[in-house]
Amino acid sequence: MQASRQLSSSQDSKEPDSKPLVVIVGAGLAGTILGRTLESQGISIQIWDQPNLGSASQVAAGIWCPINFHRLIPGWRAEEAVHKMLDFFAEEERNFEIPLMHLVPYWKPLQEEEQVAHWRRKMEEYPDWLDISEGDQEAQAMKRICQHWDVKAWGIVKASGWLNVEQYLQACHAAWALKGCFVQELYQESTVSDVFGEGHSKMIVDARGFYAWKEQQSLSAMRPAQGELVEFELEGWPQNILFKKELFIQPLGGQRFRAGATFEWDRLSPVPTEEGKARLNADLHKMLGPWWPKVKNLTYKAGIRPSSHDRRPYVGADPKSSNRFVFNGFGAKGVLLAPMMAEELTKFMIHHQPLHPEAAVGR
Ligand SMILES: Cc1cc2nc3c(=O)[nH]c(=O)nc-3n(C[C@H](O)[C@H](O)[C@H](O)COP(=O)(O)OP(=O)(O)OC[C@H]3O[C@@H](n4cnc5c(N)ncnc54)[C@H](O)[C@@H]3O)c2cc1C
The missing domain is CATH 3.30.9.10 (D-Amino Acid Oxidase, subunit A, domain 2)
Structure with missing residues (x-):
């Protein structure tokens, strides 16, 4: 099986203008999977998480099932997603040398x-x-x-x-803590600007799960x-x-x-x-x-x-700001969908490749 995390920059894709640095707010499953995907492409990240807030990922059973049990039909993009997910976590098992799946x-x-x-x-x-x-x-x-x-x-x-979510998050967070790019605090916009020097394109991804809806009602359709x-x-x-x-x-x-x-x-x-x-x-x-x-x-x-009304995630550019992005809305399917969507958001942010319209943030 081809390793899905090897994001090929296709010939017609545009290269980034300057070296990108990405700040991710929220290190639940969504933010963590996105962070690992960006890093696998050589992109520097800084990831913020306030552990005392609690998260869906801390309780998630980690199960994936591509079939809807009531109707016995595949879920949204399930066939693609299951392959991406298996590749992604198999590679993470090799990276961390621990069984996860x-x-x-x-x-x-x-x-x-x-x-x-x-x-x-x-x-x-x-x-x-x-x-x-x-x-x-x-x-x-x-x-x-x-x-x-x-x-x-x-x-x-x-x-x-099922994925051992707790063990996976612990492994990623420990690796980031060692590297010095994991900030275990409430996200502060003012502090972030200090870590970016000149010549970098700064991007911010909101992966706050339910809190994006609670604190700002920004994803009002959630x-x-x-x-x-x-x-x-x-x-x-x-x-x-x-x-x-x-x-x-x-x-x-x-x-x-x-x-x-x-x-x-x-x-x-x-x-x-x-x-x-x-x-x-x-x-x-x-x-x-x-x-x-x-x-x-x-x-x-x-x-x-962090569920949506139509059971699809919210992945893409924040309509209110050019350097902000959203990675959210994974509902009950974070394990299955986040690896595929992280790959697609990475291609969008870095190579300007189009995103799946059904996951549009403003829908
Ligand atoms: C009971 C239950 C069972 C589930 N079972 C499964 C399952 O079997 N399989 C499956 O795929 N999914 C399951 N899920 C769903 C799964 O938990 C979610 O899809 C996934 O965890 C969403 O991850 P997230 O990162 O978007 O959100 P979260 O896990 O909620 O993470 C958001 C993070 O953002 C941080 N944050 C928020 N605001 C700020 C801020 N201002 N500054 C810094 N940090 C901030 C929070 O601290 C948190 O860590 C289950 C959920 C529940 C509740």
């Missing part, structure tokens, strides 16, 4: 014959991504684990998995969605699959799991709420049936997704 399939119990028939039809359309499991050994083993439901077959999404999830221990539950029913259940290693996530548009709380906990407990109880009493050591987490 867990390539695990999603398993969903299909309890109605019509559901099975629908899955089969979609499987013919998307054979690389979808599969079904019925009589084989794995399906039988899963059936024994889930005896409390009448499972006709298991719908499988093959091209899914539709932030609060989410809560729960981590717990459960002996005997499978560790080799992502499980999907009312919630996802994600294996974290050992006997540890993560389940979630809720979606709440009217209660934008960055901390777990009683309503969120009750909802997670009820859904988990319903899903796990006889396994529920064995669940131990529950820890609840919450964050605010």
